[in-house]
Amino acid sequence: xxxxxxxxxxxxxxxxxxxxxxxxxxxxxxxIAKPTATDAKKFVEETEKKAFDFSVDAAxxxxxxxxxxxxxxxxxxxxVGAQGTTMSVQAxxxxxxxxxxxxxxxxxxxxLNKLRGGIVLPAPTTDxxxxxxxxxxxxxxxxxxxxxxxxxxxxxxxxDIEAAMGTNRxxxxxxxxxxxxxxxxxxxMKDDYARMVEIANAxxxxxxxxxxxxxxxxxxxxxADDFAQLTDKLWSQVKPLYDELHCYTRDKLNAxxxxxxxxxxxxxxxxxxxxxxxxEWGNIYDIVAPEGAGDIGFDTTKLLNAKGYDALKMVKxxxxxxxxxxxxxxxxxxxxxxxxxxxxxxxxxxxxxxxxIDNVDDIRIKMCIKVxxxxxxxxHHELGHNYYQRxxxxxxxxxxxxANDGFHEAIGDMIALSITPEYLVQVGLLESDKVPxxxxxxxxxxxxxxxxVAFLPFGLLVDKWRWQVFSGDIKPADYTQAWHELKxxxxxxxxxxxxPADAFDPGAKYHIPGNTPYSRYFLARILQFQFYKAACDAAxxxxxxxxxxxxxxxxxxxxxxxxxxxxxxxxxxxxxxAFTGTREMDGSAMISYFQPLMNWLQEENKGxxxxx
Ligand SMILES: [Zn+2]
Numbered sequence: 054x055x056x057x058x059x060x061x062x063x064x065x066x067x068x069x070x071x072x073x074x075x076x077x078x079x080x081x082x083x084x085i086a087k088p089t090a091t092d093a094k095k096f097v098e099e100t101e102k103k104a105f106d107f108s109v110d111a112a113x114x115x116x117x118x119x120x121x122x123x124x125x126x127x128x129x130x131x132x133v134g135a136q137g138t139t140m141s142v143q144a145x146x147x148x149x150x151x152x153x154x155x156x157x158x159x160x161x162x163x164x165l166n167k168l169r170g171g172i173v174l175p176a177p178t179t180d181x182x183x184x185x186x187x188x189x190x191x192x193x194x195x196x197x198x199x200x201x202x203x204x205x206x207x208x209x210x211x212x213d214i215e216a217a218m219g220t221n222r223x224x225x226x227x228x229x230x231x232x233x234x235x236x237x238x239x240x241x242m243k244d245d246y247a248r249m250v251e252i253a254n255a256x257x258x259x260x261x262x263x264x265x266x267x268x269x270x271x272x273x274x275x276x277a278d279d280f281a282q283l284t285d286k287l288w289s290q291v292k293p294l295y296d297e298l299h300c301y302t303r304d305k306l307n308a309x310x311x312x313x314x315x316x317x318x319x320x321x322x323x324x325x326x327x328x329x330x331x332x333e334w335g336n337i338y339d340i341v342a343p344e345g346a347g348d349i350g351f352d353t354t355k356l357l358n359a360k361g362y363d364a365l366k367m368v369k370x371x372x373x374x375x376x377x378x379x380x381x382x383x384x385x386x387x388x389x390x391x392x393x394x395x396x397x398x399x400x401x402x403x404x405x406x407x408x409x410i411d412n413v414d415d416i417r418i419k420m421c422i423k424v425x426x427x428x429x430x431x432x433h434h435e436l437g438h439n440y441y442q443r444x445x446x447x448x449x450x451x452x453x454x455x456a457n458d459g460f461h462e463a464i465g466d467m468i469a470l471s472i473t474p475e476y477l478v479q480v481g482l483l484e485s486d487k488v489p490x491x492x493x494x495x496x497x498x499x500x501x502x503x504x505x506v507a508f509l510p511f512g513l514l515v516d517k518w519r520w521q522v523f524s525g526d527i528k529p530a531d532y533t534q535a536w537h538e539l540k541x542x543x544x545x546x547x548x549x550x551x552x553p554a555d556a557f558d559p560g561a562k563y564h565i566p567g568n569t570p571y572s573r574y575f576l577a578r579i580l581q582f583q584f585y586k587a588a589c590d591a592a593x594x595x596x597x598x599x600x601x602x603x604x605x606x607x608x609x610x611x612x613x614x615x616x617x618x619x620x621x622x623x624x625x626x627x628x629x630x631a632f633t634g635t636r637e638m639d640g641s642a643m644i645s646y647f648q649p650l651m652n653w654l655q656e657e658n659k660g661x662x663x664x665x
Contacts (some may be wrong), residue, residue, distance in 0.1 A: 063395065090161070093151040097164045100144050102452035105412060108450075111137055112410045119419060120392050122400040142183075144168045149260045164451045167621075170271045174249075174568050175256030186252045189245050193566035196242060200561075202234035212237075219327045219336035224314045225242065228549040231324035236553070239533075239560035246560060247529040250522055257523075266523035269516070269570050273457055274624035281374045281520065284572060287579050288513050288543075290640030291506070293645055297654035298506050299545050300663035302326070302334065305341045323540070330562050331546045332511040335504040343653075344495025349489045351474070353426030356482045364393040365423035370480060371432040374468065375440050378603075378610030383439070384414050395421035405431050407438030407465075412453055413446050430469045437465035445620025454621040456628035459576025460657035464617070466581035467588070475602040491597075491649075498599060498650035505578055506647065510543035512575030517543075518559060519571075533558045545665040579640050585631035586642035588613065598646045 088096075111133045118126040148168035151157075157165070174190060176183035202214045204226060209217065214230050221227055254264045262268040270277035299321065306325050307316040315322055327336025334341075357367065368391075372383050388412075395403060403421035410417065416439040422428050441464050445453055455461035477483035489497070518539050521527040527535040533556040540546045552558060559565045588609045589601035603609045616632035626636035644651070 062258075088151055088154050090154055090156040090158070093154050093157055094161050096147060096151060097161055097451075100147075100168065103142065103166075104144070105450040107137065109411050111275070112408065116408060116410060116417070116419075119402040119406075141168075141171055142175070142558065145170075145172050145260055146178070147596075152261055163624075166271065167173050167451050168258050169267050170262070171254075172260075173269075173570065174253045174265070175260055175268070177255040178251060179255070182252055182255065186249065186256070189249045189252075190568060193242055193245055193249065193560075193568075193641070197216060197238060197563055197566040200234070200238035202230050202237060204230055215329055218324070222309075222340075224310055224322075224325065224549075225645065226514055227324040231329065231548075232550050234329060235548075235558045235561040236556065239557040240553075240555055241557075241558040242566055243529070243532065243557035246532075246557065246566070254523060264523040264525070266516075266520035267510035270520070270571075274626070280572075284497075284513055284575060287638060287640045288509065291509055291579070291643055293640070294506055294644060294651055295500075295509055296663060297651060297658055298502055299665070300658045300661055301654050302337075302503075302507075304339055304658075304661060306337075309340050318662050318665070320545045322542055322548045322549050323460075324549045326507075326546075330511060331540075331544060332508055333504040334507040335500065338500050338503055341499065341503065343495055343499065346493065346499070349493045349497060350481055351477075351487050351489070353429060353472075353482070354424070355423050355469060356477065357426070357429060360482060364420075364424070366438075367422060367424065367429055367432055368393060368418070370429070371436045373480065374433060374476075375436060375610075376473070377605040378443045378613065379607040380440055380610060380614070383416070386415050387417055387439070390415070391417040392419045393422050400512040405435055407435040407442070409439070409442040409453075410448070414443065416442055427521075430472050433472060434465035434469040439467040444617035446616055447618070447623070448551050448620045449620045452620045452622035456616070456619065456621055456623070456625035457576070458570070458573040459580050460625065460628070462573070462577035463584055464581035466577060470581060470585045470599075471527070471602060471604070473587075473600055473602050475600060476604050479602060479604045493599065494599070494649045495653045498647055502647055503649055506643075508578055509575065510545075511540075512571065512578060514539040514543045515562070515564060515571035516575075519565070576638065579638060579643060582646050583629075583633060583639055584613075586645060597649060598642075599649075 114126075114129045114133045118130040145168055148165045151161075152165050152169060160273065174186065176186040195313060198211070200211050201208045203209060204214070204217060209230070214234055218227065221230070249263070257263070257265045257268045259543060260268065262271065267277045270280045273280045273283075275283070303315065303321050304317065306321065307317050309315075310325065316327060321331070323331045325337070328334065328336045362370070362602060392401065395401060401421070402419070405418070405420045408417045409415070409420060418432070418435045418439065420428070420435065422432065439454065441461060442453075455464075474483060474488045478485045478488060518527065518536055521535065522532065533552055536559045537548060537552065548558075563569075564571055585601075586598060588603045588606075589598060591609045591612055592601070592606040594601040594603065594605035612632050616628045618627045619631060630636045631640065
């Protein structure tokens with residue numbers, strides 16, 4: 054995860070905005086009834102200047118709030134959040150007025166579009182609409198946060214039920230948790246959600262979009278329809294791998310639970326996959342693990358401890374990865390100001406994040422590092438965000454971001470993929486004779502695929518549902534049925550129990566009441582493998598892709614930097630080309646990465662009736 058510098062992104066987190074503004078003609082003294090291209094350019098420049106300054110103050114306040122939580126810092130953070138929202142809403146409304154001005158240059162057009170489309174949930178300027186939208190959005194968000202399900206008739210909160218779905222192997226209890234969570238959390242939101250869609254669509258229309266879904270799809274340097282087609286194309290590339298994984302997993306679940314619970318054919322019961330939304334299946338790896346694949350011969354946590362690593366030394370190792378590619382060392386302020394370990398005397402947010410405070414060089418990570426293999430990987434991931442942020446720091450404010458919203462996470466994840474046994478040998482953590490042999494590949498890859506491959510159809514369908522909801526193709530009466538139809542179609546998943554007529558099951562997934570666009574997660578899963586393969590190709594790696602290490606390769610660093618330093622200043626195909634040599638997002642690298650697993654799964658699935 055990262056924290057974006059831009060107030061646009063901050064506004065995205067804070068939902069809709071209190072727009073009491075009846076436009077603001079006259080306020081600045083300029084006549085914007087007939088604006089010119091020069092006015093537009095000036096407006097963009099002024100907005101960027103204002104937003105830049107604001108973002109630095111805001112980032113400092115958020116930083117203090119996250120590393121020293123108390124009533125005072127909460128109040129400061131809430132205040133600056135509201136200010137940021139108001140600013141981005143006003144900027145969007147103003148930008149919409151300039152969008153059709155004759156003679157705009159390409160750069161100004163892109164920046165106007167970014168401002169115009171920069172609010173996740175826009176309110177129209179009609180009296181009371183912003184307040185109503187804000188009230189509904191806040192209510193949806195907090196009712197999710199307070200949501201409870203039941204286990205054996207007893208109430209259980211969100212984080213506990215999520216954890217229990219991962220470890221519980223009793224099909225009756227799983228079904229109870231799944232059903233109660235969806236019914237108790239989702240159903241009460243239904244009318245509010247439908248009303249929210251109505252208001253936000255009116256807001257999107259005022260900003261010049263056909264509906265909110267089209268507004269969300271406008272951030273990808275292509276017509277909204279083309280973007281939808283692009284995601285379909287990517288899915289068709291990786292679907293064969295998902296199909297094999299689905300088939301294999303269904304068989305293992307059948308062996309575990311019997312025909313009564315999970316049949317050998319058809320869709321998989323949604324509550325058996327170790328996750329409330331069946332979006333990642335890694336929690337049931339114990340059920341699907343191939344015989345003898347558990348022991349890969351080493352344990353990163355043990356290696357780190359044996360070599361005397363502490364939090365600081367782990368971060369230094371992360372920096373060393375980037376230095377080996379030719380990136381400048383991190384600035385002294387990074388070491389002085391980051392939070393590496395949990396302070397003993399105060400409340401902090403431990404969730405790992407990467408920060409860009411001053412849009413220049415004051416980059417930091419905030420973690421509560423423990424000396425273990427997971428945190429070693431997370432450090433590399435978070436630093437990926439920091440190096441990206443620093444690489445584009447010469448760009449103007451609206452370009453201080455990833456090339457599209459899938460890029461930032463994909464960079465972090467690409468770096469995380471590079472923590473291979475070969476890399477551990479290169480940095481002196483692992484003896485070269487302890488590198489696991491090829492017969493361990495299937496276990497290693499299956500464990501990764503249960504999360505990364507299993508996620509793909511879910512990552513795709515969340516916004517497929519929402520795009521159709523916002524466009525009106527899915528009506529409120531069909532919300533839940535359409536959701537489960539998409540889950541069946543794309544994931545091959547079916548609810549464990551029949552859904553009541555008043556259900557609103559999509560509401561039981563945080564990003565729906567939370568109004569967080571979801572396509573970015575799908576893109577990031579695809580892109581990280583494309584980036585990783587590009588790096589390995591540039592390094593001349595010839596073995597199996599998933600074993601590649603490009604540690605120490607300056608040529609890879611140079612190419613990577615060519616993409617990173619563009620930030621969001623050019624359409625994303627330009628950025629992609631700078632690193633990978635192609636302008637197309639492409640799922641085939643993911644297929645190459647998992648090829649040994651694919652071969653093995655096809656062998657395992659021989660004679661089974663795959664599909665659903
Ligand atoms: Zn991240």
